[in-house]
Amino acid sequence: MGNKQTKSKDNGKKYKIDNDTVKKLQESTNFDKVEVKKLYEVFSEISEGGRKPLDRAQFKxxxxKLSHCGLKNLDGTPFPDRLFDLLDINKDNTVDLQEFVGGLSMLCKGSIEEKLELSFKAYDLDGNGYISKHELSLMFKQAWISxxxxxxYQTNDELNPDDLQNFSEDMAQIFAEGAFSSLDVNGDGKLSFSEFKxxxxxHPKITATLNGSKKDVPITFD
Incomplete structure (x- = not known):
């Protein structure tokens, strides 16, 4: 089998780990060999043995599964769809192995600057290099919903979808209004990267409260 080894899963499916690929991924990311192998395994498990890139559902x-790799669980991020878009470098609406491991490297082990830049891009929905008040509000809304x-899930309390949407939107607008008034230093109606930084x-966050329980949600990648 050369430098490839076969892993067998309980369900009978097999996937191959290519050690050359592991080495290249390790060299191009901030992950060590063990972490890269674990991510390779996760990718293979959810993508038909690694033969196909991930769609949005597989990506989520x-x-x-990141916590199983000893990494930060990003499933609770308020903007998983935006994260998918940002990691989909070639814009083919899928995330391949290189994009998956490389993107997660920035999120889990990147520098503060790298995480700041990724957070800014997440909020900059139209990609024009600035964040409008509307974009800020939309991302805050996702944080409240999250x-x-x-x-x-924790309290087993059912939420009315319409109430959830309406309340989250109202809170997001209030939050965005307050944030924007203090962040838009030059008063041009949009946030530059330096202002967003x-x-x-x-380390901003929102705190959702439900029947006495509280949940803090970071609204940037930290």
Whole structure:
């Protein structure tokens, strides 16, 4: 088998780990050999043995498995769809192995600057290099929704979808209004990276409350 080894799973499926690929991924990311191999295994498990790149549903499943690799669980991020878009470098609406491991390397082990840049791109929905108040509000809304959904799972309380959407939107607008007034230093109606950076470095979060339970949701990648 050369430098390839076959792993057998309980369900009978097999996938191959190519040691040359592991070495290249290790050299191009901040992960060590063990972490790369674990991520390779996760990718293979959810992508038909690694033969195909991940679609959005598979990608979210992969995020859920990160804690099994000893990494930060990013499944609870308020913007998994944006994360998928950002890691999909070639814009083919899939995330391949290189994009998966490389992107997670920035999120899990990247420098503060790398995480700040990724957070900024997540908020900059139209990719014009600035964040509008509307974009800020939309991302805050996802943070509120994420927090309340997490609480509902913990407390087994059902949430009315319409109430969830309306409340999250109202809170997001209030939050964005307050944040924007202090962040938009030059008053041009949009946030530059430097203006956003001040906000992100303060480790902002929202706190969702449901029947006495609280859930803090970071609203940047930290």
């Amino acid at each position: 499943l992969g995020l859920n 927090g309340f959904k997490a609480l509902s 001040q906000f992100a470095l303060s």
